[in-house]
Amino acid sequence: MTDTTRMLVLHVAVLAALFALQFVLPAYHHGNLARIMVLASYAIGFNVLFGYTGLLSLGHALFFAAGMYGMGLAIKIYEASPATALIAGIVTGIIISLVIGALALRAVGIAFMIVTLMFAQVGYLTVLYFGEYTRGDEGFVIQQADRILWGIDLSEPTNRYFAALTLFSVCLLVTLRMVQRPFGKTLIAIRENEDRTRMLGYDVFGHKLAAVVVSGTISAAAGAFYGLLFGYVGATFATVQYSIFPLLWVLLGGTGTILGPLVGTLFMFYLIDLSSAVTSAYMLIAGVVLVALTLFAPQGIVGELRKRFWKGLP
């Protein structure tokens, strides 16, 4: 069995486990896991840019929200079907990431972080400004009647779980394939040594722009699914908080690993969930655990596993 096949088997096994969990989990955790899988898809998108290309964006909420509003407004204003609305969300993500990428990539390092942060703020304020359509901070609900995709009611928990799993599987397998192909390997080369990559004849700007578009599009798809599956579109998802979340998830799970985003999102979600059951000062517990993890597993959970036990993990 080649490395590539072995890795494919491992990752498909994880997806199979997620599939099987649906039949055994109690309702509460079942609902959580659906949400986690959509958010982990968002983290996968973020990881393409941060983990594999080495570009830290502080404005990914813009892409998440672009997908969510592209989807939501298509339903609210144009009464689009869920399938059309999802496509509208994803296309919005492609366009926005292409434009933002072309502009923001003119900056490097800290400047790139600041520029992406600022663009995301512009996105957030735009949502508020067009309150007439977006209902600003309050947001709007996607009615159950608008959430029936090809006769499948996505507000029903089992259907919702499978829809989330489908999205997550596609994102995971696409990125796994990507990092095993020359394109992904070139992104890693750019992360490791940009100048050397350029002097090997690679179009570094073109590759980075493509990475922003892949990353932004996956994030937008996650945003569109989130809005549709959970029936709500709101400006909170465009705030800076939602730009920081995927960074935390990816750092905890392991930057530049395929499974890191899922592990990190799962870990953080349940860390807050469990510690808030113990005390109302749950952020204190969460904070201490996060600090400990950063100290003792600086490469994140999957990153440490790779370092210690499984060198070839993509």
Added chain:
Amino acid sequence: MSLLSTRGLSKNFAGLQAVQNVDFDLPEGQIRALIGPNGAGKTTFVGMLCGRTTPSVGRVSFDGKDISHLPAHKRINLGMAYTFQITSVFANLSVEENVALAARRRLVGPEVTAHVQEALQKVDLQDRLDQRAGDLSYGHQRLLEIAMGLVQNPRLLILDEPTQGLADSEIEAFKDLIRGLVPQTTILLIEHNMSVVMQTADMVSVLNFGQILAEGTPAEIHANADVQAAYLGTG
């Protein structure tokens, strides 16, 4: 005919004239050494050839085409390869992946593996495929740089101080390797090691204070009084 030529090439860094008005011609199939004291502008000069440094004035042409306005990656794709003076391998990637990254510019699929093996064999690193490049000794990293240049099968190979940090036996092997590449590959060699220059180069150009001080065969350069005064210090 000249594979590479420059006309009036200059670079100023805030008042310092690093390279001044250089006219340079490199015929196809030649091994040309570029020598000169530290700070003579050698690295700046080759930086302008391959697009790492933007010239203040002047033109560069490659294979009869004006490439002055092409970005670095496009120049590389025309058939140039550049190895760095300060070792710049992908430290966190394997030796194999380092060379494969260079090979994938022109090859796909199984061909990549074959050419990677071949290039590593030429520099005697074939047993270290899976090793992390950053864990190699300095000398081996230099050899890896050279393998990354070779695997691109370039028409022009620019080597910036390739033998720095190599053991004597490795330097001997390097001389043979370089001589085996011509005339298919044209070589521009920046080198401090005089034995390498004398034994491999067909022609030598001497750069001093950003200007070409002399050009000639190794023997002519060795006998040139100006060069001795400026650089060799054996006058």
